[in-house]
Amino acid sequence: MTSKMIRDYITSLVSKGIRDDGRKLLEYRKPMTVEYGVSPKSAEGSAKVQIGETEVVAGVKMEVMEPFPDSPDEGNLMVNVELLPLSNPEFELGPPGIEAIELARVVDRAIRESKCVDMKKLCIKKGEKVWTVVVDIYPLNDNGNLFDACALAALAAVKDAKFPHYDEKNDKIDYTKKTEKKLPIIELPASVTVLKIKDSFLIDPNYEETQIYDARLTVASLKDGTICALQKGGADSFTLEDIDKMIDIGIDKGKEFRKVLEK
């Protein structure tokens, strides 16, 4: 629980265009980095992301399964976020709560709706066997802005992933043998969460800012400015001008997000 005092303090700073940690409103924390292959032998792909003091790891595991009846020639994608009690004293053990579920679904949509993985190329035999890509995301240190950190980690892990060896005749995966074949990636999206505090907009909230915002909008977009997923959160409402501004910020800041991912 964040006290009214902290809320008032942050709100008054933000209304003047400044922040507790010295950043501008539309500035990411530093360092903003991706480290690939943090679990190189175990996972098919993995990455650790740092945005300021927020750290998230993500890993990809691949399995061969039956396709869903409505997409017999496409692979499957599964995204899972676990809010580890290791990463934040407020988190508790147990099945995922609504916070973790929303996070996972927002990251899932950014990956799925941007069509960044060519799902048709994950088909092994139409109607019978397709690859399933499972992305597991774990915050290691939650210091705010898990939405963007989780998305960045997931995308980096997907980018890092290589197929394991698959013996089609015997329907067996040899996880110890990795091929050189990477996941078929078309274009990675950027995912930027814009926060509204009173009448101001800001990105990359630290922990306190994450606790006290009025509303947020997560904008996933492609290089050419196409929006591929949106998610509004928070109790406050938006005017149409708000939405317009927030989407512009989301797309614009997406360039920096993408730069980190493409490095």
Next chain:
Amino acid sequence: MYKKRNDGRKFDELRPIQAKTGVVKRADGSAMFKIGNTRAIAAVYGPRELHPKFLQNPEKGVLRCNYNMMGFSGAGERVRPGPNRRAKELSMVIEKSLTPVLDLTAYPNAVIDIFIELVETDAGTRCAAICAAAMALADAGIPMKDLVTAVSVGDAEGTLCLDINAYEDCDMGATDIPIAIMPRTGEVTLLQLDGKIKKEQLKEAIKMAIKGCKEIYEIQKKALKERYQNDK
């Protein structure tokens, strides 16, 4: 006869180790311990109030460990989320291996939580977890009689191997003997065994483990010292 180890190590040689403390900023204490391709991260929270309340003990505090493998950390298929029987047992034995170095009577009604996450695994995960957890406790500034250090010794086709890897453990079916000690006194706080072994051979295995633990102990101490040298 197992004549040459698959990864080229000597029979009494540990895999390369990395250890670091203070890896989880929000935690009261934390540590990373990597041995070969097994990497554990531990974070300590507490002593803090214990919930649910009926678990509180006015005479002494509770040490609570949670061991978890990340979904992508296994050698084969994805590890499904949530505690399975193995993870529950490991959490318990890790807890018991650490309890002897703490004085829990100092924390009535409170809990010390240790969360341990495995990022990558190649056998010896409970031992890596114990090494990381002990360092995290020390990093949290909790008074301890000693650190705790753990390593697994295997009996592969009659040959004792220090710090067995997944090939020796699973593919060769070595007898797996994880051992934790308090390195100053040499007292044993964890002892398990999976497989067949003669008593004489077991004695040798324990000796080998203690020798390995002493090496690990130096690495743990160094990591803790480094943290407080850099914190000036």
